[in-house]
Amino acid sequence: MATLEVADLRKQFSIGRPAIDGLSFAVPAGEIVVLLGPSGCGKTTTLRCVAGLEHPTSGEISIAGHVVSSPERGILVPPRLRDLGMVFQSYAVWPHMTVRQNVIYPLKHRKIARADAGRKVDEVLELVGLSEYADRPVVALSGGQMQRVALARSIVYRPQLLLLDEPLSNLDAKLRLRLRDDLRVILKQTGMTALYVTHDQAEAVVLGDRIGVMRDGKLLQIGSPDEIYNRPADLFVANFTGATNELIGTLVERSGGFGVVDFGDGRRGEVALLHALNLGDKVRVALRPENIAIGKQDGVNIFPARVVDRRYQGTQTVYDIDLFGRRLEVLELGTAARHQVGVETSVSLPREGCWAYRDTGPSSYD
Template sequence: MTATLEVTALSKRFAIGRPAVDGVSFAVPRGEIVVLLGPSGCGKTTTLRCVAGLEHPTGGEISISGKLVSSPARGVLVPPRARDLGMVFQSYAVWPHMTVRQNVSYPLKHRKIARNEASHRVDEVLELVGLTEYADRPVVALSGGQMQRVALARSLVYRPQLLLLDEPLSNLDAKLRLRLRDDLRVILKQTGMTALYVTHDQAEAVVLGDRIGVMRDGRLLQIGTPHAIYNRPVDLFVANFTGATNELAGTLVECNGAFGVVDFGDGRRGEAALLQPLGPGDKVRVALRPENIAIGRQDGSNAFTAKVIDRRYQGTQTVYDIELFGNRLEALELGTAARHPVGVEAPVSLSREACWAYRDTGPSSYE
């Protein structure tokens, strides 16, 4: 039976510096996959290690299936082995002198499971991860992706309440990472496993997660569905980190419900979605994804002319650098032909729904 996970006001402070985890709260319902996403040093792995019991929190509480497993204030600290967890790490951590079957069956040796039942479970999980035909091979004869599947199977075979995964695909080459990323969600959903997954890769988070939590400097900035994270970022950092790398600075001059009119200087104005409480006169930064800049079209309220200053043809798409309002922006256009030559003035259209206005607090929050 899989578990629910509840993390409440979790904090972890090491000897010096700011807290590694600073008041993080979230819940993972039974059968859901939650991904913690953020740059190196943001606190996501420390959070996962606190859930595992490998780090001792400074404050807050952690409950698994309603049972309190960590609460410094109450003197509760259940050891890792008593939390009924499975863990998959960056390194494969397989036993090199064993076969695939021996590796997968190892966790069952210390549990009171009949031999026939243990054999059945091993066969079942090997089929699940696609390794049935490799069962009797030495594990060192496998590829990196296959070894990571062994590690996953070993973590699933004893049917833990909760599965924790710490960047398990980061040591694989790009092609294997893509293949296993897609398979991993299918495997977890087939088992109904509740999972907490840590990564710095945005595409990985979107493919795997039912919900994504974006972290920075030990804090959880936003948690929501992939659609919400990508289309309603709560602040400029979340927008930048998830791919809205273009920014335009301006002044909000008018508010019309969920949208506002932004003056970009010299009387050039456009509309943007207001994703924070803002009012006329506020300085703003408008975040915009490269794929949401349409070159060669001039429709809607945000129709302008920009100069193409560079382009990079990539086969199935072309990335353009354009100059708009004195800013260098990146635009991405799908298709196998590069349509716009360098040096030309081209019409551009920016959907107001894809222009997100945030309060300007100085240098980009992403820096």
């Protein structure tokens, strides 16, 4: 197991803003770190720099304490000497080979006795749940099974570091969910250090010991899934991870980690302060749809609202409500849609789930 360290990494392709802009993070041995962000945020470029497939403009990358990339010091270790495993979006399996032949292939270039190689292949095929498919041609497999072959081939030689670039994005929804859950178990059983790239929040939460949220080549926040989801560093992180509602107001009171925001017309609510804010500051309050309760009469932030739309989804119902003249989305679990369109009702906004950030413009995360 190896530690990955990335220090002040920068990658400039041509004119315009850098693809990676001063990125620093570490992946301790045996940990899975997920880089999460929208398309074009620099997450795949970061992964490719770690792999040696892209050459950084500046900064340092170290694997297991050895510097593998440092333009300033003239160090650039080629990919084949970095002892990496890589799993891509495309399955990248050899179509003319069987499952076993695909998985044993990396061992042929390492001085491993045939008996040992056979044993390693058997072990890893069992780990990824493909033992019974060992002698089938890979072209006879489903997409999910092919991706398991690609994973097995990447870990059979126990590399120091495993890099995964959106490996589930080409699978259908059901397969993606199953392999997502299995993948964390497989990686934890191998004890491997892994850097995983995705734009899918649910994938990041299930797989990552820690999640790094990226935007425009910068790392906005890195922390446990719980931290990212319950204490987002800014409005972009909050919005990208599902806090799609916003209220606008002015901070009028402050006490420790909480404050009071005036939403206009004398309507005030208690909020959590995740930024250093001053009294009188204009703020945007981010809220998750699942944290708003409709029809609740008790609590600190109870306000009248009107249901303006309803979308029944079987196991849950999504409502649009009008609150303070703004349209908010509310998600309520359960197989019964309890509230009618057009009704006036009360809503409860938990203060721990109302995250206040400084208002920096029309929309801080466009």
